Amino acid sequence: MTVYRIPAAYLHQIEQELDSDEKETMLFLCQDLVPDLPVPDVRKLLLALNAREMLTPVSLSELLYRMKRFDLLKKVLGIGRAAVEANLATCPQMVSKYRVLMTEINEDLDKDDLTSLVFLLMNDLGMSHVKMAKDKSFLSVITDLEKLDLVSPNRLDLLESCFLNIHRKDLAKKIQKYNWEAPVHPIGSSLKYVNTLQASFPKLSLADPPGIVNKGRLKNGACNFQTEQLRMAIPETGGALGQVSNKYRMQSQPLGVCLIIDCIGNDAGMVARTFKALRFEVRCHLFLNVDSMMRELYEVARLRQHKNYDCFVCVLVSRGDHQGIFCTDHIIPGFSLERLKSFFIGDRCPDLLGKPKLFFIQNYIEASNHQETPSLVEADGGLCTIPQVADILWSQSKVDASTLDRSPNSSSYYLTTLSELLMDPHKRTLPLLDILVELNHKVYEWNRTNPAEPHSLLLEHTLRKKLFLSGT
Known part of the structure; x- marks a missing residue:
C-alpha cells in the first residue's frame, strides 16, 4: 500500500512562514494528536504528524484554515478557502472542536481581558503560575489549566464563569454553544486519532446494550467501523465495585449538600427546614441572577x-420557559435546565460519582408562543431530555406564571406537598421513588380540583438502587 506523505519542502516552507504566535497556535491545535512530542517545536510536530501518516493535503489544509493562513493554503497547497470549508462540512476533522474553540477565543481576547482573566484564576493557578502567566498568551494559560485538570473538553464552567465576570458574555456564549453541540467524552478517555479521523465513542445510555461501541479504522481513505467490546463498571456507592447492595448508602453525617436557589422567594425557608431535618447541609440563596x-x-x-x-440535592425555583429558567434577569432564552445537571456529573464532580444526585425544580412558565397541555401529570414523559447518566433523579413541576400574579406570596403546591411527604415519619421510611409516586398522585388530584391552575409534573431518573432518605 502506498503511504502518502507531504513533501518535506512544503513543511519547511510552512514552518518558515509562521510567526511565533502562529506556531504556538499550531502546537496547541495539535496537542492531542502528538501528546508525546518531547519539545514544543513546530518542525518536529509536522515531521511527527507526517511520519505517523496523519498529515495529508486535507488535514494540512484544515490546520492552515484554523490558523487563518489562507495565503499559505493557496501558495503551498493550491487550495482556496471555499474548498476547505466544503471539505470540513463533509469530512471527519482532525482538530478537536474544543481546541478550535480555544483558538477562536484566543483571537477575540485582548490584553486587558487576559489580565483580568489571570487575576480571576489566581487561586486556581497559584501565585507562581500567575507571575509566569502575565506575559503568556491565553493558549498558554489554558495549557496550564489543563495540566491542573481545571479545564478540559468537558469542563469549561470555570472559563465560562470567568468570562461572565469580566463582562465578556460573547465568549461565554461561545462556550455555551459548544456545550450544546459537542459530544461528551467518557470519563478518563482521551482523544485518539487514526490518520486524519477523530475516533470518538458514541453517547452511551443506560438503555444501550452492554459495552458495544464503535472504533474507527481508516482504510483506503474510507472509514470502516468494527464493533468491539468495551467493559464498563459503574462505581458503587460507599464500597468496592465487587460489593453488591440493593440500596444506596445513606449514613454520612450530614447526608450531603442541599443547594436551594429560590428566585421567587416563597419556598426557600420551608424547603431548607425540610432538608435540615433530613440531615443535609443546606446552602440557601435567594433572588440570584443567571x-x-x-x-x-x-x-x-x-x-x-x-x-x-453520600448524596447531593438541588432545589431550584424560578420563572422560566419550557427549556430553561430566567432567574431574576428575565433574559430569554435564560439558563438551560439541561446544563444544571452537567455541573454535578462524574467528570466535573468526581466526588459525587456513583452517588445519588436529586434535582427538584419548580418552574413558573412565562407566556410564550409554545403551547403544551399541562393538565396531566407527565410521569416518565418527554417534556425535556435528561442526560442518561447513572444516579440522577429529576423531578420538575411546571405551572403557569399567572399563578404568581394572582397570589404573589403563595408557596408552590408541588414543593409544599413534597416537604410534607418527606417530613412524614412513616413516609420517610419508604423508598424515595415511592414517595414521589404519591407526590404525582397528589398533584394529579390537585389538577382535577383546580383546573384553572394545573401543574405539569415530570419525573425521570437513572437511579440504580433503592434510595431511603431516612438513612436506614
Missing part, C-alpha cells in the same frame, strides 16, 4: 465535602 447562579453552581460542584457525603 451569572450569580452559575458561579454558585460551580463553587458547590467543587466542594471537597462531597467526598465524605
Whole structure:
C-alpha cells in the first residue's frame, strides 16, 4: 500500500512562514494528536504528524484554515478557502472542536481581558503560575489549566464563569454553544486519532446494550467501523465495585449538600427546614441572577465535602420557559435546565460519582408562543431530555406564571406537598421513588380540583438502587 506523505519542502516552507504566535497556535491545535512530542517545536510536530501518516493535503489544509493562513493554503497547497470549508462540512476533522474553540477565543481576547482573566484564576493557578502567566498568551494559560485538570473538553464552567465576570458574555456564549453541540467524552478517555479521523465513542445510555461501541479504522481513505467490546463498571456507592447492595448508602453525617436557589422567594425557608431535618447541609440563596447562579453552581460542584457525603440535592425555583429558567434577569432564552445537571456529573464532580444526585425544580412558565397541555401529570414523559447518566433523579413541576400574579406570596403546591411527604415519619421510611409516586398522585388530584391552575409534573431518573432518605 502506498503511504502518502507531504513533501518535506512544503513543511519547511510552512514552518518558515509562521510567526511565533502562529506556531504556538499550531502546537496547541495539535496537542492531542502528538501528546508525546518531547519539545514544543513546530518542525518536529509536522515531521511527527507526517511520519505517523496523519498529515495529508486535507488535514494540512484544515490546520492552515484554523490558523487563518489562507495565503499559505493557496501558495503551498493550491487550495482556496471555499474548498476547505466544503471539505470540513463533509469530512471527519482532525482538530478537536474544543481546541478550535480555544483558538477562536484566543483571537477575540485582548490584553486587558487576559489580565483580568489571570487575576480571576489566581487561586486556581497559584501565585507562581500567575507571575509566569502575565506575559503568556491565553493558549498558554489554558495549557496550564489543563495540566491542573481545571479545564478540559468537558469542563469549561470555570472559563465560562470567568468570562461572565469580566463582562465578556460573547465568549461565554461561545462556550455555551459548544456545550450544546459537542459530544461528551467518557470519563478518563482521551482523544485518539487514526490518520486524519477523530475516533470518538458514541453517547452511551443506560438503555444501550452492554459495552458495544464503535472504533474507527481508516482504510483506503474510507472509514470502516468494527464493533468491539468495551467493559464498563459503574462505581458503587460507599464500597468496592465487587460489593453488591440493593440500596444506596445513606449514613454520612450530614447526608450531603442541599443547594436551594429560590428566585421567587416563597419556598426557600420551608424547603431548607425540610432538608435540615433530613440531615443535609443546606446552602440557601435567594433572588440570584443567571451569572450569580452559575458561579454558585460551580463553587458547590467543587466542594471537597462531597467526598465524605453520600448524596447531593438541588432545589431550584424560578420563572422560566419550557427549556430553561430566567432567574431574576428575565433574559430569554435564560439558563438551560439541561446544563444544571452537567455541573454535578462524574467528570466535573468526581466526588459525587456513583452517588445519588436529586434535582427538584419548580418552574413558573412565562407566556410564550409554545403551547403544551399541562393538565396531566407527565410521569416518565418527554417534556425535556435528561442526560442518561447513572444516579440522577429529576423531578420538575411546571405551572403557569399567572399563578404568581394572582397570589404573589403563595408557596408552590408541588414543593409544599413534597416537604410534607418527606417530613412524614412513616413516609420517610419508604423508598424515595415511592414517595414521589404519591407526590404525582397528589398533584394529579390537585389538577382535577383546580383546573384553572394545573401543574405539569415530570419525573425521570437513572437511579440504580433503592434510595431511603431516612438513612436506614
